[in-house]
Amino acid sequence: MIQLYQPLNFMGMVYREIKQAVLDIETMFGILDRPAEILDRPGAPDLAVRQGEVRFENVVFAYDPERPILKGIDFAVPAGRTVAVVGPSGAGKSTLSRLLFRFYDVSGGRITIDGQDIRTVSQTSLRAAIGMVPQDTVLFNDTIRYNIRYGRWEATDAEVEQAAALAQIDDFIRSTPAGYDTEVGERGLKLSGGEKQRVAIARTILKSPPILVLDEATSALDSYTEREIQEALERVSKNRTTIVIAHRLSTVVGADEIIVLNEGRIVERGTHGELLDRGGFYAGMWNRQKEAEAARETLAHAAAEG
Numbered sequence: 001m002i003q004l005y006q007p008l009n010f011m012g013m014v015y016r017e018i019k020q021a022v023l024d025i026e027t028m029f030g031i032l033d034r035p036a037e038i039l040d041r042p043g044a045p046d047l048a049v050r051q052g053e054v055r056f057e058n059v060v061f062a063y064d065p066e067r068p069i070l071k072g073i074d075f076a077v078p079a080g081r082t083v084a085v086v087g088p089s090g091a092g093k094s095t096l097s098r099l100l101f102r103f104y105d106v107s108g109g110r111i112t113i114d115g116q117d118i119r120t121v122s123q124t125s126l127r128a129a130i131g132m133v134p135q136d137t138v139l140f141n142d143t144i145r146y147n148i149r150y151g152r153w154e155a156t157d158a159e160v161e162q163a164a165a166l167a168q169i170d171d172f173i174r175s176t177p178a179g180y181d182t183e184v185g186e187r188g189l190k191l192s193g194g195e196k197q198r199v200a201i202a203r204t205i206l207k208s209p210p211i212l213v214l215d216e217a218t219s220a221l222d223s224y225t226e227r228e229i230q231e232a233l234e235r236v237s238k239n240r241t242t243i244v245i246a247h248r249l250s251t252v253v254g255a256d257e258i259i260v261l262n263e264g265r266i267v268e269r270g271t272h273g274e275l276l277d278r279g280g281f282y283a284g285m286w287n288r289q290k291e292a293e294a295a296r297e298t299l300a301h302a303a304a305e306g
Ligand code: ATP
Pocket: 033, 063, 064, 069, 087, 088, 089, 090, 091, 092, 093, 094, 095, 096
């Protein structure tokens, strides 16, 4: 009985590992409901990235035909520039990144990269060109080294460590019991939200994609961690076409253009300075967020004192 039990037990373990990996990938992209299957057109060529310009042209989209989510979105991210998308919860910000990855197809309009409609190229080449730092990074039940190398399997140990240093996570890794060989994930060392996000940034640095999507965490980080992550993100997005889905407005101040989304439409656009001067939707969001931050800091001070 024991002889039979052991291989069965082993197979169960393998099954659980595989299931976990599939779940990890799904969670990583925030897809909990399975989208309708998106297929490559027969003989679809690979995407040819030249400069890396991304365009959303009059994009219309609904998950459910009864409920339109994006109602005609038009913007371009010039090669090497950063565009930030802000707006209230549910406005459709993360939906834009799911469409760029082609987890769903647009219902109207089109998305292009260097002039190529993303529906006409192979999905493998599309996804290889885009690096994603998601809101909640899911770590694999493996070592920190494995989790970073996931960005590019052929990377050497030295390259993995260099990417970690650029992502400001190297010192932390060295302080863990087995350094880069420390097991993380469900059964290993638990990392904080900010640490996981830096692992994701290190992965992306290794992958070195021409186009980046940063989906910022909604949860409040302490201001020290936020600054560290901000610096790491600035490094990785330098000279790359970058779309930042932003929840904290402090991270969009330096963007080349800010798109303000509300109920599936662009209601304002411009630089941080222009939008503040306008005194409209964005300025209102900015002031409310500043007040909330001030209130949080006063509370934290009061708690620290006593
Ligand atoms: P947040 O700031 O809270 O992350 P968001 O602006 O990124 O919000 P999205 O995640 O793009 O918002 O969602 C836009 C709308 O689409 C929401 O009303 C959401 O309920 C709906 N939605 C998102 N994913 C799905 C899905 N898989 N099926 C159906 N509706 C969805």
